Amino acid sequence: xxxxxxxxxxxxxxxxxxxxxxxxxxxxxxxxxxxxxxxxxxxxxxxxxxxxxxxxxxxxxxxxxxxxxxxxxxxxxxxxxxxxxxxxxxxxxxxxxxxxxxxxxxxxxxxxxxxxxxxxxxxxxxxxx
Amino acid sequence: xxxxxxxxxxxxxxxxxxxxxxxxxxxxxxxxxxxxxxxxxxxxxxxxxxxxxxxxxxxxxxxxxxxxxxxxxxxxxxxxxxxxxxxxxxxxxxxxxxxxxxxxxxxxxxxxxxxxxxxxxxxxxxxxxxxxxxxxxxxxxxxxxxxxxxxxxxxxxxxxxxxxxxxxxxxxxxxxxxxxxxxxxxxxxxxxxxxxxxxxxxxxxxxxxxxxxxxxxxxxxxxxxxxxxxxxxxxxxxxxxxxxxxxxxxxxxxxxxxxxxxxxxxxxxxxxxxxxxxxxxxxxxxxxxxxxxxxxxxxxxxxxxxxxxxxxx
Numbered sequence: 001x002x003x004x005x006x007x008x009x010x011x012x013x014x015x016x017x018x019x020x021x022x023x024x025x026x027x028x029x030x031x032x033x034x035x036x037x038x039x040x041x042x043x044x045x046x047x048x049x050x051x052x053x054x055x056x057x058x059x060x061x062x063x064x065x066x067x068x069x070x071x072x073x074x075x076x077x078x079x080x081x082x083x084x085x086x087x088x089x090x091x092x093x094x095x096x097x098x099x100x101x102x103x104x105x106x107x108x109x110x111x112x113x114x115x116x117x118x119x120x121x122x123x124x125x126x127x128x129x
Numbered sequence: 130x131x132x133x134x135x136x137x138x139x140x141x142x143x144x145x146x147x148x149x150x151x152x153x154x155x156x157x158x159x160x161x162x163x164x165x166x167x168x169x170x171x172x173x174x175x176x177x178x179x180x181x182x183x184x185x186x187x188x189x190x191x192x193x194x195x196x197x198x199x200x201x202x203x204x205x206x207x208x209x210x211x212x213x214x215x216x217x218x219x220x221x222x223x224x225x226x227x228x229x230x231x232x233x234x235x236x237x238x239x240x241x242x243x244x245x246x247x248x249x250x251x252x253x254x255x256x257x258x259x260x261x262x263x264x265x266x267x268x269x270x271x272x273x274x275x276x277x278x279x280x281x282x283x284x285x286x287x288x289x290x291x292x293x294x295x296x297x298x299x300x301x302x303x304x305x306x307x308x309x310x311x312x313x314x315x316x317x318x319x320x321x322x323x324x325x326x327x328x329x330x331x332x333x334x335x336x337x338x339x340x341x342x343x344x345x346x347x348x349x350x351x352x353x354x355x356x357x358x359x360x361x362x363x364x365x366x367x368x369x370x371x372x373x374x375x376x377x378x379x380x381x382x383x384x385x386x387x388x389x390x391x392x393x394x395x396x397x398x399x400x401x402x403x404x405x406x407x408x409x410x411x412x413x414x415x416x417x418x419x420x421x422x423x424x425x426x427x428x429x430x431x432x433x434x435x436x437x438x439x440x441x442x
Binding site for chain 2: 056057058078079080081083085087094095097098113114115117118119120121122123
């Protein structure tokens with residue numbers, strides 16, 4: 001299936017930084033454009049995923065620098081559930097039990113602080129450039 | 130009045146914080162007379178001073194649904210705790226549960242907890258822990274335990290001549306902070322306490338400690354000072370919390386703070402481990418760090434005994 005015009009329009013601004021277009025991305029764009037991107041989560045990424053692990057009630061790295069379009073994937077390795085909640089409540093995960101993951105794609109530049117709503121002394125920051 | 134003068138004098142000499150902490154092993158019987166704590170011995174030696182004493186129980190942190198190495202059988206240890214309750218020689222008037230009934234707020238976990246705790250045939254007054262309100266609108270908890278409660282589940286009632294206040298400090302938590310009561314609840318508390326006389330014994334219970342134990346682990350409540358300020362006029366205030374899965378006490382003026390053991394798993398002493406997560410102890414030791422709490426007092430006598438009993442040992 002040849003990629004329709006809509007895909008090109010969506011993909012172009014992001015593609016320049018990466019050089020080549022991910023095939024999954026092409027297919028998904030062709031199917032559903034923006035909605036699909038929003039729903040893809042970690043399965044189709046435009047940059048390498050940025051992992052953040054949760055160990056011993058700490059987000060590691062506590063501060064991550066990523067480029068626009070990066071999907072950050074949090075993994076809870078603790079025996080206790082945690083959440084990932086944006087400080088401005090723009091996004092929030094459900095409770096992540098041991099081994100559960102949560103992804104969020106950062107589509108705009110800026111500094112985004114987040115915390116665990118169960119243990120709010122746990123905080124982290126994503127700097128998107 | 131001689132009695133008042135005596136209390137005042139004693140209180141003044143106790144301005145400095147008294148702290149007593151026990152993290153494991155045998156519990157300690159604390160007797161409070163006029164707000165002044167006196168440790169009267171290990172619980173093995175403790176006897177109810179008067180069989181007519183009004184008593185109630187505190188259960189905490191059942192974490193039904195937890196199945197990790199620190200205790201793969203949280204159902205079993207809760208059953209053992211209820212077994213202890215049922216074996217008490219004098220039936221307590223009721224039970225309070227200071228939260229984290231469930232591990233993940235799942236209806237099936239609450240069902241199991243209700244089924245096990247129900248075997249005590251005691252009325253239970255609950256406040257939520259953060260593990261009980263994981264759904265956005267806290268509906269699962271409130272539908273089940275919040276009948277007649279205000280806001281996120283706070284309420285008060287009178288029993289045995291004392292005034293009991295159940296507070297919620299596990300919702301609307303702010304990044305970088307600790308437990309939180311919030312303006313609405315504080316306003317309610319002020320109104321609730323306004324009509325009580327200073328001689329009424331007050332018992333406040335909430336999940337997260339209402340005194341700052343260890344902010345690095347979030348073990349405290351951001352705006353508890355405001356609540357404690359409202360309690361200053363009362364001669365006898367007892368604050369019962371959970372959350373930290375270990376027994377700690379602190380006495381400041383006429384306020385005695387106590388945290389309770391969990392029935393599910395222990396947590397480390399503040400700062401003694403990389404995190405406050407579940408602490409794995411030897412299987413043979415587990416039941417020595419889990420337990421229940423009984424609180425006795427004689428109406429009018431301003432005496433209150435807090436007895437922490439481990440499941441074993």
